[in-house]
Structures are given as structure tokens and as C-alpha cells.
Amino acid sequence: MKIGVLTGGGDAPGLNAVIRAVVRKCIANGHELVGIREGWRGILENKYDPLDRNSVSGILHRGGTILGTSRTNVYKVEGGEAQVIKNMADNGIDAIVAIGGEDTLGVASKLAKAGVHIVGVPKTIDNDLSATDFTFGFDTAVNVATEAIDRLHTTAESHNRVIVVEVMGRHAGWIAAYSGIAGGADIILVPEIPYDIDEVCSIIRKRHEGGKSFSIIVASEGAVAKKVAGDSEMILQDQKLDSFGHVRLGGIGNHLAEEIEKRTGFETRSTVLGHIQRGGTPTAYDRVLGTRLGFCAAELVETNKWGYMAALKGTSIDAVKLEEATRELKTIDLQLMEVAKTFFG
Ligand code: F6P
Numbered sequence: 441m442k443i444g445v446l447t448g449g450g451d452a453p454g455l456n457a458v459i460r461a462v463v464r465k466c467i468a469n470g471h472e473l474v475g476i477r478e479g480w481r482g483i484l485e486n487k488y489d490p491l492d493r494n495s496v497s498g499i500l501h502r503g504g505t506i507l508g509t510s511r512t513n514v515y516k517v518e519g520g521e522a523q524v525i526k527n528m529a530d531n532g533i534d535a536i537v538a539i540g541g542e543d544t545l546g547v548a549s550k551l552a553k554a555g556v557h558i559v560g561v562p563k564t565i566d567n568d569l570s571a572t573d574f575t576f577g578f579d580t581a582v583n584v585a586t587e588a589i590d591r592l593h594t595t596a597e598s599h600n601r602v603i604v605v606e607v608m609g610r611h612a613g614w615i616a617a618y619s620g621i622a623g624g625a626d627i628i629l630v631p632e633i634p635y636d637i638d639e640v641c642s643i644i645r646k647r648h649e650g651g652k653s654f655s656i657i658v659a660s661e662g663a664v665a666k667k668v669a670g671d672s673e674m675i676l677q678d679q680k681l682d683s684f685g686h687v688r689l690g691g692i693g694n695h696l697a698e699e700i701e702k703r704t705g706f707e708t709r710s711t712v713l714g715h716i717q718r719g720g721t722p723t724a725y726d727r728v729l730g731t732r733l734g735f736c737a738a739e740l741v742e743t744n745k746w747g748y749m750a751a752l753k754g755t756s757i758d759a760v761k762l763e764e765a766t767r768e769l770k771t772i773d774l775q776l777m778e779v780a781k782t783f784f785g
Pocket of ligand 1: 450564565566608609610661689718
């Protein structure tokens with residue numbers, strides 16, 4: 441078989457581990473591999489790179505994706521589905537391994553229903569995909585954010601400041617909850633639990649009255665204030681939508697810092713971690729998880745399990761239907777926030 445591999449959506453540390461595993465295992469099984477450049481755009485525009493043992497050598501520890509990525513939506517391009525099918529046939533591509541998040545896998549799921557031979561691998565630093573317990577990239581993002589929180593602690597303490605750390609995660613608070621717990625945050629704000637600014641200020645005031653002179657607040661970029669919950673008043677970078685209809689979140693950190701300083705009088709700063717959480721070397725956990733998922737995807741190809749994706753279930757890697765991965769957003773376990781709250785203030 442000639443198998444195309446693509447990576448779509450935001451990059452995540454560990455993508456290269458998946459590509460390497462798919463290529464090595466599929467070559468061992470006697471198949472030919474081709475890299476599809478920049479996600480779905482590559483198959484629509486016939487952008488390919490040959491993939492062999494050499495091209496995946498020395499990439500395991502590298503962040504990003506050697507194949508490039510984009511947020512191209514096949515179903516937003518006129519005749520996109522037919523174009524994918526035609527281009528696959530013209531280039532002799534028999535099957536695709538699509539590595540991506542809800543958008544990339546959503547397209548994969550529709551193409552699978554249209555008869556395209558596709559298997560998926562779940563990816564996102566946000567860890568918000570259902571049907572898999574964890575996604576690779578999440579552990580690295582949490583480690584980066586935790587290290588940043590540790591560093592911010594020392595400067596906050598030296599200056600008697602409140603520091604708001606804004607982390608990624610879109611509409612799920614996984615990165616905020618994990619890095620906030622690991623970094624000993626004094627308050628963690630997640631999209632799943634709308635916050636009350638008076639309550640936030642009161643927790644900080646009490647903490648400072650109790651003798652502390654600094655505080656660290658970890659806020660998920662998708663956190664919303666109570667009165668606007670479920671509303672479109674989430675803080676956005678701008679009103680633009682990408683081809684999957686997503687807005688660009690961001691700005692909650694600055695907003696909170698201004699409000700907190702105004703209401704409490706404590707000097708407050710905000711730090712937006714942004715894409716640093718996504719870049720650079722994957723942790724050992726993400727390399728291993730990516731490798732195991734890639735290995736499983738190669739087995740799915742070998743056994744013609746089209747329309748399935750590799751997923752982490754407990755400590756095992758299993759096959760689940762692609763549509764299960766995109767059925768609903770996996771928001772955080774609220775029990776986690778009960779644990780976190782014990783350390784607030
Ligand atoms: O989904 C991954 C993610 O990093 C989100 O946490 C974040 O909101 C978004 O992508 C940022 O997207 P972009 O790379 O387009 O700025």
C-alpha cells in the first residue's frame with residue numbers, strides 16, 4: 441500500500457514521534473510512505489514529500505511537525521471531498537493516517553464515511569478530545585506552564601505582587617488545572633466553572649491579610665465570568681473565525697489583572713504563556729505516548745480498520761471509532777477542581 445501521513449491543526453509536541461512510529465512500522469510491514477504537507481491543504485493541493493527511514497531519523501526529540509500543518513477544512517472548499525478522492529487516486533495513495541485534533545479528525549471521520557481509507561491519531565495540547573484519556577502534547581504543555589509558574593512565584597514574592605498566568609486550552613481547563621495544581625497556584629480559573637471576580641478578590645485579600653504578600657492566579661484562556669457564562673462575551677483576541685468556525689481566545693489575563701488591581705489595590709501583572717506551551721522538545725511521556733499511538737495507527741492500517749483511531753484507554757492503547765473522538769468536548773473532571781480548591785488562598 442502507499443500510505444499518506446498528515447498532521448493538521450495546531451502543532452503539539454510529540455507529533456514527530458507519531459510520524460516516526462507510523463513510518464517505521466509501516467515500512468517494516470512492506471508499505472510505501474508519503475508525507476502530505478500542511479494538513480488537509482497538502483492533499484487538496486498535491487503537496488507531498490517522500491517519507492523513508494532517513495527522513496524520520498533524528499526527529500523524535502524535536503517539537504513541531506516535519507510535515508507542516510494548517511487549519512484547512514476540506515469541507516469549506518468547494519468540491520473538497522471529491523478533490524481529496526481524486527488526488528489520492530491520481531497519486532496512488534491508498535490510505536491516509538491523519539494526526540490531529542477535533543477539526544482534523546472531524547474531516548477524517550467524514551472522509552471515512554465517504555469511503556476513503558483513513559485512520560486517525562488524536563493530538564492536542566488541550567487534552568479536550570473525548571474517546572482518549574490523554575492526548576500527547578498535553579504533558580509537555582503542562583510541564584512548560586508549571587515551570588513558568590515556579591519562576592513567576594519567585595518574582596511575585598520578591599515584588600509583593602499578584603501575577604495572573606494565562607494558559608492555553610480553549611474551552612477546556614485541563615492545562616490550567618494540571619499546571620495550577622502542580623505549580624501551587626492560589627486560584628485556578630477554568631472555563632468549566634465561571635468565576636466571580638468578587639470571590640477571586642476576596643480570596644486574595646484574605647490570603648494577604650493572613651500574612652502572604654503575593655499571589656499566583658492561573659487562568660485558562662477560555663475562563664468566563666459568572667454573569668456572562670454561556671454568552672458570547674468570552675474575552676477574545678479578535679472577532680475572526682478560522683475555517684472550522686473557531687474564535688481566537690486570549691486576553692483574560694490582562695483583563696483579570698486590571699480588575700484585581702483596581703478592586704484590591706494590590707499591584708498586579710499578567711503573563712500570557714501563549715505558544716511557548718506548544719513549542720520545543722516533547723517530554724518523555726509525550727514521546728512514548730506518540731510512539732505507541734503511531735504504532736497502533738500502523739496496525740489499524742495493516743488490518744484495514746478504516747474509520748478508526750488509536751486512543752489511550754487507561755494504560756492501554758485501543759482502537760475507537762473516529763466519530764467518537766469528535767462527538768463531544770472532553771471538559772475537565774470537576775473532582776480535580778475540588779482538589780485544587782483546597783489550596784486556594
Ligand atoms: O488547540 C491548541 C491551541 O494551542 C489552543 O490551546 C489555542 O487556543 C489555539 O490552539 C491557538 O491557536 P493558534 O495557533 O491558531 O494561535
